[in-house]
Amino acid sequence: MHEADFGVAGETAIVTGASQGIGRSIAETLAAGGANVGICSREMDRVGPVADEINDSDVDGEALAVECNVREREQVEAFVEEVVEEFGGLDIMVNNAGGEFVAPFEDISPNGFDSILDLNVMGTVHGMQVAGEHMREDGGGKIVNVASVNGQHPAPNESHYSTAKAGIIQLTETVATEWNDDGIRINCVAPGLIQTPGVAETLGIDSEDMPPRDQVDRRIGYGEDIADVVQFLVSPAAAFMTGETVTVKGVPRPGNSMQHDLGLQ
Numbered sequence: 001m002h003e004a005d006f007g008v009a010g011e012t013a014i015v016t017g018a019s020q021g022i023g024r025s026i027a028e029t030l031a032a033g034g035a036n037v038g039i040c041s042r043e044m045d046r047v048g049p050v051a052d053e054i055n056d057s058d059v060d061g062e063a064l065a066v067e068c069n070v071r072e073r074e075q076v077e078a079f080v081e082e083v084v085e086e087f088g089g090l091d092i093m094v095n096n097a098g099g100e101f102v103a104p105f106e107d108i109s110p111n112g113f114d115s116i117l118d119l120n121v122m123g124t125v126h127g128m129q130v131a132g133e134h135m136r137e138d139g140g141g142k143i144v145n146v147a148s149v150n151g152q153h154p155a156p157n158e159s160h161y162s163t164a165k166a167g168i169i170q171l172t173e174t175v176a177t178e179w180n181d182d183g184i185r186i187n188c189v190a191p192g193l194i195q196t197p198g199v200a201e202t203l204g205i206d207s208e209d210m211p212p213r214d215q216v217d218r219r220i221g222y223g224e225d226i227a228d229v230v231q232f233l234v235s236p237a238a239a240f241m242t243g244e245t246v247t248v249k250g251v252p253r254p255g256n257s258m259q260h261d262l263g264l265q
């Protein structure tokens, strides 16, 4: 009788941008599943406590926090190297660090547009190439990139971010065809609106009454909604999936969904 295997126990994972929000949920979920996790953010003061919390808990996975700006190639190389040394390999790479500001296209300076492409696209390129090198030497691995529904559907005042996230979706599909023979599966998750500190800051959407997770028809998602799908994508259960983008956005419905209100349908 077949039993589905969603396990990650004993694997080593890296999650970028894990001091808060979706990245933190992914790191905690994988650690609770028994994976050792290397996590980073731009500030040790912010990401260190997340590792402490995981290490002080009774989950099986251990955490290592490293200060790393994903826009800086050398920092990504040093981060990955430290995790490989600490945990003895690298099986899973989650390129989550990303962000935006909201502005009309005509008000975004060349440098402003470039900063969002650099953070989201080049941050992901650095993570994929550096992790990929270790995975090829080690006989394979799994990569998950975090895009957005903004990379799939138009919404006003998100031109730079939507361009970047669409790029991440293409990057995922293209490199998946190239690294297939190396045993590296690469998939992508496209979250709808998720309750995180970043969304509170950028869009002014703060803690509202959150309906329970078992309700699909709600305005905004939890970090765990994304983390669970990421765990599926890196697990043996997704062995026949590569180059895919999985959208996780609940039910966007007029008058009901925040995404619809924001122009993302």
Ligand SMILES: CCCCCCCCC/C=C/C(=O)SCCNC(=O)CCNC(=O)[C@H](O)C(C)(C)COP(=O)(O)OP(=O)(O)OC[C@H]1O[C@@H](n2cnc3c(N)ncnc32)[C@H](O)[C@@H]1OP(=O)(O)O
Binding pocket: 098, 099, 100, 101, 102, 103, 107, 108, 109, 110, 111, 112, 113, 115, 116, 119, 148, 150, 155, 156, 157, 158, 192, 193, 198, 199, 201, 202, 203, 262, 263, 264
């Ligand atoms: C509605 C539908 C919703 C649809 C909603 C759908 C869901 C989307 C949810 C997404 C959620 C998230 O990603 S939440 C994440 C939220 N948090 C963040 O993103 C914060 C992270 N921020 C950063 O990493 C940075 O600040 C980042 C924006 C990349 C810029 O980094 P830099 O170091 O390059 O910083 P700077 O030098 O200050 O800025 C670079 C240039 O960008 C310009 N710039 C910076 N902020 C700007 C702003 N608010 N408006 C215009 N321009 C701005 C500056 O003027 C500079 O250009 P010049 O003046 O020309 O030099």
Ligand SMILES: NC(=O)C1=CN([C@@H]2O[C@H](COP(=O)(O)OP(=O)(O)OC[C@H]3O[C@@H](n4cnc5c(N)ncnc54)[C@H](OP(=O)(O)O)[C@@H]3O)[C@@H](O)[C@H]2O)C=CC1
Binding pocket: 016, 017, 018, 019, 020, 021, 022, 023, 040, 041, 042, 043, 046, 047, 068, 069, 070, 071, 096, 097, 098, 099, 100, 119, 146, 147, 148, 149, 190, 191, 192, 193, 194, 195, 196, 197, 198, 199
């Ligand atoms: N929340 C949402 O509705 C959606 C989010 N997304 C995507 O999900 C991902 C996470 O978003 P969310 O959790 O909301 O964002 P948050 O702003 O809440 O968290 C972003 C995380 O990334 C880190 N980070 C930011 N820039 C860098 C950098 N240059 N190098 C390393 N770490 C960095 C931050 O840490 P620190 O500040 O400590 O450096 C923080 O841990 C992003 O890629 C975002 O675009 C996609 C669709 C919807």
